[in-house]
Amino acid sequence: MTFPVLKTGAVMQYPGAKELRVATDVVQFVDGGEQRYRDFGSALRRWLIRLDLLDEGELAEIEGFFTDCQGAFGNFAFTDPWDGTEYPNCSLEQDSIETVLEGELRGGTLLVVKENRS
Amino acid sequence: MRYFPQLETGAMGQYPLRRVRRMRTVSNEMPDGRGVKLPDAAAATTEWQLKWVGLTDGEMETLARFFDDVAGRLHTFTFLDPGANLLCWSEDLERGVWEKGPLVTVTGGLADPFGGTRAWRVANGSLIQTLNVPGWFYYCVSMYARSDGGGQVTLVRGGETAARMVTRQWRRLTFAAQSVGAEESVRFGLEVASGAAVEVFGLQVEPQIAASGYKKTAARGGVYPNARLAEDRLYCTTAGPGRHECGLDIIHGERF
Numbered sequence: 117m118t119f120p121v122l123k124t125g126a127v128m129q130y131p132g133a134k135e136l137r138v139a140t141d142v143v144q145f146v147d148g149g150e151q152r153y154r155d156f157g158s159a160l161r162r163w164l165i166r167l168d169l170l171d172e173g174e175l176a177e178i179e180g181f182f183t184d185c186q187g188a189f190g191n192f193a194f195t196d197p198w199d200g201t202e203y204p205n206c207s208l209e210q211d212s213i214e215t216v217l218e219g220e221l222r223g224g225t226l227l228v229v230k231e232n233r234s
Numbered sequence: 235m236r237y238f239p240q241l242e243t244g245a246m247g248q249y250p251l252r253r254v255r256r257m258r259t260v261s262n263e264m265p266d267g268r269g270v271k272l273p274d275a276a277a278a279t280t281e282w283q284l285k286w287v288g289l290t291d292g293e294m295e296t297l298a299r300f301f302d303d304v305a306g307r308l309h310t311f312t313f314l315d316p317g318a319n320l321l322c323w324s325e326d327l328e329r330g331v332w333e334k335g336p337l338v339t340v341t342g343g344l345a346d347p348f349g350g351t352r353a354w355r356v357a358n359g360s361l362i363q364t365l366n367v368p369g370w371f372y373y374c375v376s377m378y379a380r381s382d383g384g385g386q387v388t389l390v391r392g393g394e395t396a397a398r399m400v401t402r403q404w405r406r407l408t409f410a411a412q413s414v415g416a417e418e419s420v421r422f423g424l425e426v427a428s429g430a431a432v433e434v435f436g437l438q439v440e441p442q443i444a445a446s447g448y449k450k451t452a453a454r455g456g457v458y459p460n461a462r463l464a465e466d467r468l469y470c471t472t473a474g475p476g477r478h479e480c481g482l483d484i485i486h487g488e489r490f
Contacts, residue, residue, distance in 0.1 A: 139265070139266075139267065155265045155266055155267070156266060156267045157266070160267055171447050172317065172446055172447040172448075172449050173447045173448050173449055173450070175317075175449075176318075176319070176449035176450055176451070177450065179255060180450060180451075180452060182255060182257075183255065183452070183454070184452075186257050186259065186273045186275055186278075187256075187257025187258070187259050187273075188257070188259040188261065188271065189257070189259045189271050189272075189273040207271075211256060211257045211258060211259050212254055212255060212256040212257065213254070213255050214252065214253070214254045215252070215253050215254075215255075215317075216250055216251070216252050216253075217249060217250060217251040217252075217317055218249060218250045219249045219250070220249075220446070220447075221447075232267075232268075232269060233266065233267035233268045233269070
């Protein structure tokens, strides 16, 4: 599956948001001391893709991609629009997609893509 | 069969149109970030939030009668998505849903009007898709077409046809009409004269009086049998003489 691009060739619009996630476990001892360790070997990424002013064709492509992925189930490669790095094991975070057509050429939706641990 | 009604204008809905598709994935994430996921495709649902303003007395009465007929959430009906292409597999004309005439040939992978290679050449016959939709609705059949040799292509909508000229340049052809037919399935498609060939792209059928932007479809088109109202009440406001407003939520699920 290929993540859809808009007719302009863009993947995201402003404001674009990206998140890095690590997992640290903290064990606190009775004397106040603590020990910290990593659950993850490396950080995982997450992108919030808010899209506005889409035409019906673009919106249909995005809904089609969501359906092909079966929501959060399917995996795909996602290229980070900030630095062009491809992350081969990503999926949608959500099991639902809301599309709104405010008028002609005024469609909008939100996708959340997350990197999975291989 | 029950069908969600069209307005007097031939529209199924008004802007803004809100649609939510929900899937179900059973997932289990491990502490190290790894995960196990299982799909449940049959649990998918689609919801629409429809709002109307400026409804006439007749339109309001039609909606109220429909609400009474389906008894709120009780009965199912067929819903035609106002923001969708009703056809299935709009870009794969070799699929079984497309009924081909005995000598017709289809060839894919041709240059389309948007710079891709998603157009098809249809030669020597008819290409039809039959949808289980009411014959008395307004429908708009549309497609992009061109031909090196010019000529014409015939758009089909039920028992009615409309011939349209094609040129060397891509043009969008439309055929919009309301039929008086009482049948509950309608044939949509195109016919090309014997020996002639036409390149086509973006076949689309919409339950309205004019074509909107082309929307690609796969296994599911915009026809939703077994849809239900999501609530047991119909709330309407009358803003003035012959000016009503109301809203309804509709839900469709494969398991309904």
